[in-house]
Amino acid sequence: MHELSDTPVLGVSFDHVSLLRLDQTGGLAPGNKAFKLRHYFFEAKRLGAARLISFGGPWSNHLHALAAMGCQLGVETVGIVRGELREENSAMLSDARRWGMHIVYVSREDYRQRNEAAYQQKFIERFAPSVLIPEGGASRAGARGCMAVADIIRRKAPLARHIVVPVGTGTTMAGLVAGLDESFEIDGISALKGAHDLTQRVKALLPRSARNSRAHWRILHDYHCGGFARVNVLLREFMLAFETIHGVELDPVYTGKMLLAIHQLRACGVWHEGASVLAIHTGGLQGRRGYSWLG
Numbered sequence: 001m002h003e004l005s006d007t008p009v010l011g012v013s014f015d016h017v018s019l020l021r022l023d024q025t026g027g028l029a030p031g032n033k034a035f036k037l038r039h040y041f042f043e044a045k046r047l048g049a050a051r052l053i054s055f056g057g058p059w060s061n062h063l064h065a066l067a068a069m070g071c072q073l074g075v076e077t078v079g080i081v082r083g084e085l086r087e088e089n090s091a092m093l094s095d096a097r098r099w100g101m102h103i104v105y106v107s108r109e110d111y112r113q114r115n116e117a118a119y120q121q122k123f124i125e126r127f128a129p130s131v132l133i134p135e136g137g138a139s140r141a142g143a144r145g146c147m148a149v150a151d152i153i154r155r156k157a158p159l160a161r162h163i164v165v166p167v168g169t170g171t172t173m174a175g176l177v178a179g180l181d182e183s184f185e186i187d188g189i190s191a192l193k194g195a196h197d198l199t200q201r202v203k204a205l206l207p208r209s210a211r212n213s214r215a216h217w218r219i220l221h222d223y224h225c226g227g228f229a230r231v232n233v234l235l236r237e238f239m240l241a242f243e244t245i246h247g248v249e250l251d252p253v254y255t256g257k258m259l260l261a262i263h264q265l266r267a268c269g270v271w272h273e274g275a276s277v278l279a280i281h282t283g284g285l286q287g288r289r290g291y292s293w294l295g
């Protein structure tokens with residue numbers, strides 16, 4: 001747990017904002033991804049599958065974590081990567097290769113079929129015996145793994161009631177909704193532009209045992225800064241100022257936008273500067289290497 005100081009960032013204080021530093025847990029696979037992937041490693045062992053296969057772009061935090069965990073746990077991994085010639089040497093992919101991930105490049109067109117059963121089956125057979133993980137680990141099994149984050153919150157921040165978390169697929173959010181009761185308020189900050197079906201997606205990701213969860217939650221859609229992985233001037237200025245003042249590194253895709261949301265909501269008085277907030281730092285710092293302005 002990391003309490004931020006009251007020194008203002010662009011005029012707004014982060015007093016009473018705490019960070020749950022998942023970015024500092026998990027060794028080579030820091031952040032939320034290890035929670036989502038855990039189940040699949042058990043499943044591979046249980047089924048006697050030699051390989052885990054998944055999908056992602058050339059900077060995917062998900063594939064990065066999969067490769068790292070596979071290397072450490074002795075399970076082979078296969079990354080189906082959306083081909084972008086300029087990015088084939090991304091720092092993410094060179095880590096993944098070093099950790100032994102077998103990389104298969106596919107065209108943007110082919111990549112669109114990633115959620116289709118017939119397309120997935122081809123890879124499952126080609127790399128048999130194998131288990132396929134949906135892109136981003138988006139699954140009920142992944143959400144069940146993220147219920148462990150709720151346990152950490154109860155243990156390390158027993159007084160926290162207002163939780164803020166970045167949202168991509170909504171799997172981590174679903175784990176929190178499932179794992180926390182009606183005394184909590186959970187705000188998810190969407191990293192995507194106009195993904196108004198996220199509420200439905202989170203509901204579909206709730207583990208069966210949690211269908212009746214009574215936690216209060218919602219998704220906020222106004223902090224995407226132009227779209228997924230896009231950066232605008234405000235986000236850039238905010239992140240540079242925040243990092244200088246608070247000494248905590250952020251990533252531009254998820255955690256930077258989450259903290260910008262807190263900044264904006266406090267700036268316009270929707271959230272009071274004195275009200276306690278627990279923000280989940282979900283990691284993603286490997287992706288900073290793709291943004292030269294972050295040095």
Ligand SMILES: *Cc1c(COP(=O)(O)O)cnc(C)c1O
Pocket residue numbers: 031032033061062136166167168169170171172173251254255282283284285
């Ligand atoms: C993947 C990721 C998220 C989004 O998690 P979902 O479970 O897909 O919503 C948030 N933060 C970081 C740093 C991530 O890498």
